[in-house]
Amino acid sequence: MREPAPKVPDPVVPSQFIREVHDRLRQYDGMRAGEERPCPGCSSTSTRKNGYQAAGKTFARLVTDEGFEEITLEVQQYECKSCGRSFQGDLSEFFYDDCAYARPVVDLCRFHAVDESYQAVERTLMQCYGLQVDRDTIERYDEKRGEPTESREKIDVGGSSLSLPFLAFLFGESLGNSAHFAVSSHRALW
Ligand SMILES: [Zn+2]
Numbered sequence: 001m002r003e004p005a006p007k008v009p010d011p012v013v014p015s016q017f018i019r020e021v022h023d024r025l026r027q028y029d030g031m032r033a034g035e036e037r038p039c040p041g042c043s044s045t046s047t048r049k050n051g052y053q054a055a056g057k058t059f060a061r062l063v064t065d066e067g068f069e070e071i072t073l074e075v076q077q078y079e080c081k082s083c084g085r086s087f088q089g090d091l092s093e094f095f096y097d098d099c100a101y102a103r104p105v106v107d108l109c110r111f112h113a114v115d116e117s118y119q120a121v122e123r124t125l126m127q128c129y130g131l132q133v134d135r136d137t138i139e140r141y142d143e144k145r146g147e148p149t150e151s152r153e154k155i156d157v158g159g160s161s162l163s164l165p166f167l168a169f170l171f172g173e174s175l176g177n178s179a180h181f182a183v184s185s186h187r188a189l190w
Contacts, residue, residue, distance in 0.1 A: 013127070013128050013157050013158035013159075013160050013162075014158050017157055017158065018128075018129065018130035019130075020171075021129050021130060021131075021170060022062050022064065022069075022130055024170040024171065025059070025060050025062065025071050025170070026062075026071060028059050028060075028071055028073065028102075029059070029071045029072060030056075030072070030073070030074060031073050031074065032052070032073070032074045032076060033057070033073040033074065033075060033076065033089070033091055033093065033094055034075050034076030034077070034078075034088055034089020034090065034091055035076075035089050035090040035093065036078065036089060036090070037078075037089060037090040039078075039080035039082065039083060039085055039087065040085070040087055041080060041083050041085040041087070042080060042082050042083045042085070044080055044081065044082035044083065046080070046081040046082055047078045047079065047080050047081060048078065048079055048081060049076060049077070049078060049079075050077045050078055050079040050086055051077050052074045052075060052076060052077060053074070053075040053076075053077055053088065055072075056070075056072030056073055056074055056075065057072060057073050057075050057091065057095070058070055058071070058072055058100055058101060059071040059072060059073050059094065059101065059102040059105075060101055060102060060105050060131060061101070061131065061132040061133070062130055062131065062132070063126050063130045063131065063132050064130065068132055073091075073094065075088050075089065075091065076088070076089040077089070096145070098144075099141065100137065101133060101137075104165075104166055104169045104170075105131065105133065106141050106145070107148060107150055107163075107165065107166065108125065108129070108131075108163055108166045109121060109125070109133055109137075109138045109141045109142065110141055110142055110145060110147075110148040111148055111150070111152065111163040111165065111166065112124050112125070112163070113138060113139075113141075113142040114147070114148065114152070118135040118136075118138045118139045118142070119135050121133075121135070121138045122134060122135040122138060124160075125138075127160075128157070128160050128162055129162070129166075150165050151164060151165045153165065155167060
């Protein structure tokens with residue numbers, strides 16, 4: 001889904017870095033999610049797969065040169081053989097309850113909300129990661145989920161302090177050894 005390009009201020013970090021972040025996130029686009037679980041209506045475990053939800057579930061929203069780009073997962077539907085109810089599979093691997101975006105994105109919002117205003121977090125996400133999350137959503141995540149319990153370690157990319165947990169999620173164990181990063185004492189140059 002493409003929409004008109006938002007007005008993007010001069011990027012703080014190199015656009016090459018943001019393209020890498022986008023490419024990593026695109027690996028989730030179209031991925032199938034929804035583990036088997038008991039029927040939420042009658043708790044029966046006698047269920048059968050029942051196709052995929054018509055609309056995918058948003059994982060992240062990218063801000064590209066061409067506009068917004070949704071990364072969405074395909075959600076497996078199940079039907080209960082006992083009561084006939086149709087329901088989504090278990091998405092807890094990727095999503096917190098009642099959060100529109102995926103766990104890493106929610107965690108990223110909370111990471112930056114510790115020492116930035118919600119407006120500043122919205123800007124940081126766009127300028128440093130090429131991600132769109134509006135400030136009201138960031139506030140909701142912050143208030144609902146409270147202080148992040150994950151690592152608060154930061155990594156320097158082009159002079160900006162970014163979330164090491166988020167980049168580790170994207171780039172995995174190779175982060176410290178990646179040709180793109182020169183890391184020493186938790187500082188890195190892109
Ligand atoms: Zn049932």
